[in-house]
Amino acid sequence: MAINNNNSDNSLPESVVPEVVIQRLPLYVRVLTQFSSAGEEVISSEQLGTRLQMTPAQIRKDLSYFGRFGKQGRGYNISMLEEKLRTILGLDRTWNAAVIGMGRLGRAVVSYPGFAPEGFNILAAFDASDEIVGQTISGLQVESISQLSQSVIDHDIKIGIVTVPIDHAQEVIDALVEAGIKSILNYAPLSPQVPEGVTVRGIDPVLSLQSMTYYIK
Amino acid sequence: MAINNNNSDNSLPESVVPEVVIQRLPLYVRVLTQFSSAGEEVISSEQLGTRLQMTPAQIRKDLSYFGRFGKQGRGYNISMLEEKLRTILGLDRTWNAAVIGMGRLGRAVVSYPGFAPEGFNILAAFDASDEIVGQTISGLQVESISQLSQSVIDHDIKIGIVTVPIDHAQEVIDALVEAGIKSILNYAPLSPQVPEGVTVRGIDPVLSLQSMTYYIK
DNA sequence: GAGACTTTGTGATACAAAGCACACAGTCGT
DNA sequence: ACGACTGTGTGCTTTGTATCACAAAGTCTC
Numbered sequence: 001m002a003i004n005n006n007n008s009d010n011s012l013p014e015s016v017v018p019e020v021v022i023q024r025l026p027l028y029v030r031v032l033t034q035f036s037s038a039g040e041e042v043i044s045s046e047q048l049g050t051r052l053q054m055t056p057a058q059i060r061k062d063l064s065y066f067g068r069f070g071k072q073g074r075g076y077n078i079s080m081l082e083e084k085l086r087t088i089l090g091l092d093r094t095w096n097a098a099v100i101g102m103g104r105l106g107r108a109v110v111s112y113p114g115f116a117p118e119g120f121n122i123l124a125a126f127d128a129s130d131e132i133v134g135q136t137i138s139g140l141q142v143e144s145i146s147q148l149s150q151s152v153i154d155h156d157i158k159i160g161i162v163t164v165p166i167d168h169a170q171e172v173i174d175a176l177v178e179a180g181i182k183s184i185l186n187y188a189p190l191s192p193q194v195p196e197g198v199t200v201r202g203i204d205p206v207l208s209l210q211s212m213t214y215y216i217k
Numbered sequence: 218m219a220i221n222n223n224n225s226d227n228s229l230p231e232s233v234v235p236e237v238v239i240q241r242l243p244l245y246v247r248v249l250t251q252f253s254s255a256g257e258e259v260i261s262s263e264q265l266g267t268r269l270q271m272t273p274a275q276i277r278k279d280l281s282y283f284g285r286f287g288k289q290g291r292g293y294n295i296s297m298l299e300e301k302l303r304t305i306l307g308l309d310r311t312w313n314a315a316v317i318g319m320g321r322l323g324r325a326v327v328s329y330p331g332f333a334p335e336g337f338n339i340l341a342a343f344d345a346s347d348e349i350v351g352q353t354i355s356g357l358q359v360e361s362i363s364q365l366s367q368s369v370i371d372h373d374i375k376i377g378i379v380t381v382p383i384d385h386a387q388e389v390i391d392a393l394v395e396a397g398i399k400s401i402l403n404y405a406p407l408s409p410q411v412p413e414g415v416t417v418r419g420i421d422p423v424l425s426l427q428s429m430t431y432y433i434k
Numbered sequence: 435g436a437g438a439c440t441t442t443g444t445g446a447t448a449c450a451a452a453g454c455a456c457a458c459a460g461t462c463g464t
Numbered sequence: 465a466c467g468a469c470t471g472t473g474t475g476c477t478t479t480g481t482a483t484c485a486c487a488a489a490g491t492c493t494c
Contacts, residue, residue: 018481026427027408044441052408056441057483064443072442073490090430097426108325109422114406118423158433159426183429185422189331191244191269199432201425205326205402206335208418209314209376210243212400213307215416216375235451261471273471274453281473289459289472440491447484454477461470 017065024062025085027052032082044075091119096157097185098124100172101164102132102142105187109163110138123155128168145172149179161185173200234282241279242302244269249299261292311336313374314402317389318381319344319352319359322404326380327355340372345385362389366396378402390417 031051035043045056045063052059063069063081066088070076086092097115099106102125110122125140126148127133133144143151151157160176162169162184169188176184177198184200186192189207194200248268252260262273269276280286280298283305287293303309314332316323319342327339342357343365344350350361360368368374377393379386379401386405393401394415401417403409406424411417 020481022431023424023428025431026424029427030406030424031408046441053410055483057485058481060441060443061482068443070442071490072488073440073492075441088431089427090434091427095426095430095433104325104328104330108321111321112422113321114423115426118427120423120426159429183426183433185425185429189247191248193270199429201429203420203422203425205329205420206331206337207240207243207247208402208420209312209332209337209400210246210306210308210335211240212376212402212416212418213312214239214242214305216312216400217307237451263471272453274455275451277471277473278452285473287472288461290461290470292471436494438491438493440489442487442489444486444488445484446486447482449482450480452477452479454475456474457472459470459472462468464466 021062021065022089025089026091028059028062029082029085029089029091032078032085036078036082040078042075043078043081045070047075094119094121095159096121096123096155097159097161098122098126098148098151098155098157099161099163100126100145100148100176101162101168102127102135102137103163103165106163107137109161109187110140120159122161124151124157126151128164145175148175152179152181157181159183159185161187163187166190238279238282239306242306243308245276245279246299246302246306246308249295249302253295253299257295259292260295260298262287264292308336311338312376313338313340313372314376314378315339315341315343315365315368315372315374316378316380317343317362317365317393318379318385319349319354320380320382323380324354326378326404327357337376339378341368341374343368345381362392365392369396369398374398376400376402378404380404383407 028048031048032043045059048059049056069081069084097120099110099122106125110125115122122140125137125142126145127142128145133142135142158181160181162172164172166188169186169190170192173184173186173192173194177194182198184198186200186202189204192200245265248265249260262276265276266273286298286301314337316327316339323342327342332339339357342354342359343362344359345362350359352359375398377398379389381389383405386403386407387409390401390403390409390411394411399415401415403417403419406421409417
């Protein structure tokens, strides 16, 4: 069967690989990194599955979308697999991001030390308020949102992180889309409308809590 | 994405409802609240679907797991449906939570103003470090983790929010489970191991970014 | 280097979720 | 108060995803 899944990006809009699979790959990368720095060299789908609480079969199937990385009777070479997965995901390079909304949440995001080590660099910060524009926060000079388009070009920004209050979130997202951004991380508590080809992921702790309470009872 | 475990064997009809459905209900509640405060009284599955970018059929199916809330030819009464859904989810009451880990992230979480209005009250804060225990942060006296079990009882805490560094996350989660907590919101970048009956939801912006980069290309 | 053992990669199968389509209940205009 | 509409609730179909199961490929031991 083996539909030939090369890494070369043809401009075909739809990928054959299910989105759920893509979302699991970073999980694999993370575990591989851990095992790797623990000095291990080889790992089986069984071990990966135990760690991630999923079946070995699912892991093998997921990986089989992209190639044949394992050796029968042995398992996967950890550093080789990690590198392959990073390349597939585009994690073999760095990505520039902008944060829009420099309130409490935006400040927490720009000063969060977890992005840079993973190759995500926040290079620009925006706000609508004249009070805040011009201030320097975590080493970033806050710009006016009207500068967005230009700044996206200047800094080669590929990712927008939205931390504005809910009532401005949709318009900020529209502006990001207008500026050519295709990947948005949205902290505002709404389901934004975006055109095809734009990926949005929401970070919403309240939503998570609200679905957990169903099970306490 | 995150691995969650649930299986409270209550043979109640509710245990039959797929977890994905439960996770969508808070979304419906949110939109209903918005429409309601915009003065609307009735909404159709079509309108809801447009707003949430899903098919009307899916919304009707989801709701049909819990009863018949709509009127043919008219739609759903907004405030009635909102109330029903809140009751189903257990959002018709407040829930007490504890935050464990009072570093940068934990401080941001306890001072985040988005939880209380939704009925989630953070009543206790914990840390392992002697430096921090005893301090007052956002009106909370930081306690030692050894106090956890007792504090869970004293404050009737039902939700644990984990904001410790990754290398202590599993042990903190174990301690929460040990203390009888069944719902955990995990900010640490790992897939924790928990026994059946405990629900964990992960908040992990890096993971979200890492799966988005696949699509920029 | 032969035979026992391990673990992959994948077709086939089973299961779960989403979407369709329509009978039926209720609404609205005249 | 009746006919044209509207929109729900749901059995059935389709699509999508996870799991099973096993041949093939490789490893390890003596």
